[in-house]
Amino acid sequence: MGSKQIHLIGAGSLGLQAADILLAAGQQGEILAYDDNTSLHSSELLPGVFIQGGIDLVGKLDPGSMVAIAIADTAVRQRIYSNLRQKGYKFPNVVHPAAVISKFAHIGFGNIIFPGVVIDPAATVGNFVVLNKNSSVGHNAILEDFITITPNCTLTCPVDSGVFIGMGARLLPGSRVGENSIIGAGAVVNKPIPANVIAIGVPAKIKEKGMIK
Secondary structure (H helix, E strand, O other): OOOOOEEEOOOOOOHHHHHHHHHHOOOOOOEEOOOOHHHHHHEEEOOOOOEEEEHHHHHOOOOOEEEOOOOOOOHHHHHHHHHHHOOOOEEEEEEOOOOOOOOOOEOOOOOOEOOEEEEEOOOOOOOOEEEEOOOOOOOOOOEEOOOOOOOOOEEOOOOOOOOOOOOOEEEEEOOEEEOOOOOOOOOOOOOOOOOOEEEOOOOOEEOOOOOOO
16 A cells, blocks of 8 residues: 555444555555444554544545545445545555456456455456455456445446345346345346345345245
8 A cells, every 4th residue: 555644434344354454455654443433432443553533533634635435334335435525535445465456457446355356357346345355356247336245256247336245146147236236145146136126045036025036
């Protein structure tokens, strides 16, 4: 990374892991964390990474400040960015050195990319996407913004904004996941999934009000 301070929003599980990724990537400047859980204030997230206070403090930073949003909830992540987008901040990608990203892939900003992630040539990853351990993004796959991918997922199709993909899910060629939908752990998606639904199972089927259809 670099020698400039990074302000890390979120001190939960994702914040902890993002701080670890920053350190693994050689971040030399201070990492200052923020979280609305008051019981965490003034404590250490990791050795040398102190939680300064609530997220509202981030809005008072100088333009040009480096801010990473480490919030797993896709809607909350989007809301925080919407509140900060006019502040003139920079949102770096937080990338573990053990991730494998083709130089021919297209990567946006504000993403958190874990060790073991593979992003193929001609793949597109938008902004504020979380790609967790050992997940892969196939060539020509397009991930839009504010998506959360949990560990060991395989993505070979378009994924629209705000989607949450459960652990070990596989998205096969010819499928697509509509915005704000949730794909359950271990699901295999082999056809398009519409927006704003939950899909589970092998093959994935839409779950509504406790029923599978």
